[in-house]
Structures are given as C-alpha cells and as structure tokens.
Amino acid sequence: MSTPAESLQSVLTPSDQLAVTSDGDLTIEGAVAADLIARFGSPLFVFSEATLRANYRRARDAFAAVWPGPVNVMFAIKCNPNMAVRAVLHDEGAGGDCFGIPEIEATFAGGADPDKIALNGGNKTAEELERAIELGITINMDAAEEIDDVVAAARKVGKSVRVNIRLKVVPPEFEHFVSDAYLIDGDFRPTLQRWKWGVTQETAIAMVERLKGEPDLDWTGWHTHYGRMSARAEDYRAFQGECARMIGAVATATGVAPRVIDMGGGWARERDPESRSADAKGPPIEKQAQAVVGALRHHLEGAGLDTSKIALWAEPGRYIAGNAAVMLTSIGTIKSDAGYVWFNVEASENNLPAICKEGSANHVTVASGMHRKADAQADIVGPICIPSVLAEGLMVPADVVTGEPVAILDAGFYAEAEASLINSVPLPATVLVADGEAELIKRAQTWQEVFATQIIPDRLRRQDLGDNLWRG
Ligand SMILES: Cc1ncc(COP(=O)(O)O)c(C=O)c1O
Structure with a gap:
C-alpha cells in the first residue's frame, strides 16, 4: 500500500516542480499548497x-x-x-x-x-x-x-x-x-x-x-x-x-x-x-x-x-x-453513504472540463499528510449539478478531514481556456510561483461579473423589488 507521496513520485516528469516536505505537504516550486489556498482561495490555478x-x-x-x-x-x-x-x-x-x-x-x-x-x-x-x-x-x-x-x-x-x-x-x-x-x-x-x-x-x-x-x-x-x-x-x-x-x-x-x-x-x-x-x-x-x-x-x-x-x-x-499548472482545491463535506465516500471539493468540471467530458485521466492527490498510507477510497467531486467526478475511487488516507488540500495535476492542458460557467460559478484565480514566491496573475471573478453583460428589458423589470443589481 503506497502513500500519496509515493504515488506522486511515480508519475513525475523532468520539468515538474512538485515535491513533498518531510511533514507531508505538497509544494509547487517551493510554495506550500495549503498556504497558497489560505492566501488566494480555492479553487486556484497555480503555475510554476x-x-x-x-x-x-x-x-x-x-x-x-x-x-x-x-x-x-x-x-x-x-x-x-x-x-x-x-x-x-x-x-x-x-x-x-x-x-x-x-x-x-x-x-x-x-x-x-x-x-x-x-x-x-x-x-x-x-x-x-x-x-x-x-x-x-x-x-x-x-x-x-x-x-x-x-x-x-x-x-x-x-x-x-x-x-x-x-x-x-x-x-x-x-x-x-x-x-x-x-x-x-x-x-x-x-x-x-x-x-x-x-x-x-x-x-x-x-x-x-x-x-x-x-x-x-x-x-x-x-x-x-x-x-x-x-x-x-x-x-x-x-x-x-x-x-x-x-x-x-x-x-x-x-x-x-x-x-x-x-x-x-x-x-x-x-x-x-x-x-x-x-x-x-x-x-x-x-x-x-x-x-x-x-x-x-x-x-x-x-x-x-x-x-x-x-x-x-x-x-x-x-x-x-x-504540466506547468496544478489546480488546488480543498475538501468540504465528506459524505459516506451507499458504500461510497465522496470528498466534495470547490473545484469542478467548470474548471477541468476535459476530465469529465473527454475522459482525461489527471493525477489527483491529497496535498497534505502525504506520507500517510492511502488505505481508503473516495470519489473527488465538484459542487455543481452535474456529476463532476474529478477522480473516482482515489486511494486516500482513511483519516483525511474537511479542510485538507487536494491537488489536480496537469491543469495547464486547456483547462482555463475551456472553462465553463455552468451553475454561474465565477472563474477562479491563477497564481504564478517563481522560486517559492507566488504572485496573483488573474484574480477570481465575482458573481456580479458572471452576469455583467446581461440586460433585463425594461418591460420585464419588476418595479416593486427596489434597487438591485439589475437596475444598475
Ligand atoms: C493552428 C494551431 N496551432 C497550435 C495549436 C496548439 O496545439 P497543442 O496545444 O496541441 O500543441 C493549435 C491547437 O488547436 C492549433 O489549432
């Protein structure tokens, strides 16, 4: 039975800047994944x-x-x-x-x-x-x-x-x-x-x-x-x-x-x-x-x-x-029922459409405690109304808890270019890491920006609703 750190090691290619600290934290060109999420939010595209x-x-x-x-x-x-x-x-x-x-x-x-x-x-x-x-x-x-x-x-x-x-x-x-x-x-x-x-x-x-x-x-x-x-x-x-x-x-x-x-x-x-x-x-x-x-x-x-x-x-x-981008996200509700375990994360098919629509097989890993034995299974799923299965039956440590980070490798393969707005989820931020230092290169969208180009014709406006976004 291997650890997430060992599984990661088995798929690394020469230009990857991915490593695991002695404490079991994933780093991307020296920046700790969990720290990046704490600073920039989840989900997050991280470029090396x-x-x-x-x-x-x-x-x-x-x-x-x-x-x-x-x-x-x-x-x-x-x-x-x-x-x-x-x-x-x-x-x-x-x-x-x-x-x-x-x-x-x-x-x-x-x-x-x-x-x-x-x-x-x-x-x-x-x-x-x-x-x-x-x-x-x-x-x-x-x-x-x-x-x-x-x-x-x-x-x-x-x-x-x-x-x-x-x-x-x-x-x-x-x-x-x-x-x-x-x-x-x-x-x-x-x-x-x-x-x-x-x-x-x-x-x-x-x-x-x-x-x-x-x-x-x-x-x-x-x-x-x-x-x-x-x-x-x-x-x-x-x-x-x-x-x-x-x-x-x-x-x-x-x-x-x-x-x-x-x-x-x-x-x-x-x-x-x-x-x-x-x-x-x-x-x-x-x-x-x-x-x-x-x-x-x-x-x-x-x-x-x-x-x-x-x-x-x-x-x-x-x-x-x-392989220059990794998507980071964190675990919300951990649901166990019907013989399955689901780790709900903020990342979804919106951000990684090729995984769900084209069958791309990205390496997915918990990004903390990576030296623990992966002795249990979970499906990693996004929050939207379509299945949004980012990994099925992933081997994970049995004691993973809400709040732990998850990394999805190879998020530079057209993921940001093909992102969708299903469920009107705003697009996430992107950071660039150089030698351990992270800089924001794209801020996250706001939900208002998701709707910013829309117009409700005057004849359909409700006069009794008071001021709201659409009255601008
Ligand atoms: C004309 C042209 N050049 C380059 C590319 C980049 O292809 P790839 O990302 O597979 O290297 C594309 C992708 O569709 C293309 O249409």
Whole structure:
C-alpha cells in the first residue's frame, strides 16, 4: 500500500516542480499548497514559472538538435490565455501563434517579437488582418479566397506582409489510424479531407503562382497543424512526411523554395492525461522531433531543397503549459453513504472540463499528510449539478478531514481556456510561483461579473423589488 507521496513520485516528469516536505505537504516550486489556498482561495490555478521555462527550452533544444536551419518555438496561447504566462515565454525567446484580435493583443501584452508570431485561422476579419499587418506578424492563410482580403488589408495599412499557406495534409498511412485520445479508429483520411483547414496541393500551387504577382505579400512558406490526435511518433512522422512531400512537389512545380515551415502544434507530453492515463508514458519530445525532422529532411532534400535555409517553426500549446499548472482545491463535506465516500471539493468540471467530458485521466492527490498510507477510497467531486467526478475511487488516507488540500495535476492542458460557467460559478484565480514566491496573475471573478453583460428589458423589470443589481 503506497502513500500519496509515493504515488506522486511515480508519475513525475523532468520539468515538474512538485515535491513533498518531510511533514507531508505538497509544494509547487517551493510554495506550500495549503498556504497558497489560505492566501488566494480555492479553487486556484497555480503555475510554476520554472516548469514553463524548462518546457520551452526542452522543445526548442529538441528541434534545434536535429534541424539544420533556424528554429522558432511559438507558444499557442489558446492553450492557456494568461498574459503573464505568455510574458514568461517571451522572456525565454518564444514566438507565438494566435487566432483573432484578443489572442493577438494578449500575445503582445507582455512583449512579442513580430518576426516570431503568426496569425492563424480561417475567416479572418479585415480588422484582424490589418492589426496583424500593423504589428508586422506573419499571416498563415487558410484559403485561396483569403489572398484578396490580405491584399486589401496590406494596401489599407500601407505595409507589406509575410504570408504562409496552410496545407491540408492527408497521409496515406492514416488509412489505418488508432487514437489514444479521440474516438478515431479506422480510416482517418476522409475526416482530415473534410475538416475545414488547409488547402490541397493543387490549390497550393495556384496560390504560390498568384502570390508571385502580389508585391505587398511576401510568401515565406507553409503551415500545417496535426494536433494531439495520437501520441505515436510514427503518426507525427507520417503527417509531417506527407506535408514535406507536398512542399517538395509545389517547389518543383512553381520553382520557388520556402523559407519557413510551420508544423503547428499537437506535441504530446510524457505524462499526458489526454491519453486517458495518468502514467508518464508518452514519447519524449526529442523522439517526436527526430521522427518529424527525419521525414521532413527526407522529402525536402529529396526535392532538392536546402533545409539549412528553411526556418522550422512549431506551435506547441499543451507541451509548454500542460504540466506547468496544478489546480488546488480543498475538501468540504465528506459524505459516506451507499458504500461510497465522496470528498466534495470547490473545484469542478467548470474548471477541468476535459476530465469529465473527454475522459482525461489527471493525477489527483491529497496535498497534505502525504506520507500517510492511502488505505481508503473516495470519489473527488465538484459542487455543481452535474456529476463532476474529478477522480473516482482515489486511494486516500482513511483519516483525511474537511479542510485538507487536494491537488489536480496537469491543469495547464486547456483547462482555463475551456472553462465553463455552468451553475454561474465565477472563474477562479491563477497564481504564478517563481522560486517559492507566488504572485496573483488573474484574480477570481465575482458573481456580479458572471452576469455583467446581461440586460433585463425594461418591460420585464419588476418595479416593486427596489434597487438591485439589475437596475444598475
Ligand atoms: C493552428 C494551431 N496551432 C497550435 C495549436 C496548439 O496545439 P497543442 O496545444 O496541441 O500543441 C493549435 C491547437 O488547436 C492549433 O489549432
């Protein structure tokens, strides 16, 4: 029978900043979990700055070790939209991927190097395109039809713009595809073909030919995005290999060599709750990098392209932020009935939707008294009106009491980005810990803010209720 400290130890990955004191308290980069809850409340997202920095560096080094040209690792801010997180990554030298005005502005809020930033998305508005051009960032175009819009925006702003073209990559190997994360089992190619993103090789050739005659648009290369579809290195290799085959074919057909290949995101972490396991069994980033770079070089160099002159871009979101955040919460009512024990906590499906909706298996642990034997079982459940089971049958010490802290690992995997307001529960605060010191980077919402955009039409207002929030 193991202790929570031993269970935690068995799932740690190199960049985790999680430790257990001799008293059994969980620490996150030196800050005691229970103290953080006492100071900032529960539930609480806690980021480790050292983990963010280490994840960025490891991804950068993994690609730089095998790619002969320059490497740009861009943080996909959609994964975690905290501006302070983005600022840490800019401080490290990371680029960024953004969609839409809010992500553009949040990417630049803590500093950004425009040469390392790309705007993605289909159906980009004139406002987005003009803002991107003003800031000098690359636009990854998703359709031939977008060229006219980018030309119009460049003329309006009076500035030229670098553009890439997003490719629709459908690897022949994906005829037989099994995902550990999604319900994809069988021929994945028709799905990839149907998804709205990217253009075919034929369209890509026509776009490059057209761009030769557009002086305001500086075509630099290609974009694609595999996503966290599976964690097998061979699937990354198949996807990026097919992408490189298309790139080589377009270069041969048009006579123009790319200067940039942006591979998108989807790089898996070793401890990867989306694989439906909390064990640390995923492929190391170095293995993913070797697999894709091997395939890229094979096809590109085979087509006569000089890879040392091509910059390789990657857009990791979950790889950088995934394990950098922990959600802390505390135990309220402990209920025993019907042969079960439930630890009611303040965190819920609102804050960690992937656990409940997508079957993500996050490591959950009591965060105090962690050297006690875990000799009992409890379900960890949130307070809202849907089951909100954060952990089922978790092994816990039998003498856990109300008020003890609980930690849920890997809360950086899109959790804040996908949070919901079911039951109108305000969004929690987020803190950033650096070397034991915690700073608030997002305060908790108030319940009034949850309703702040709502309006009761005058004809529905009750005159007899006196002043209340809605009379403003
Ligand atoms: C274009 C693009 N780039 C990067 C990402 C980040 O992906 P991940 O968090 O899996 O690395 C996404 C996620 O959807 C994306 O759509």
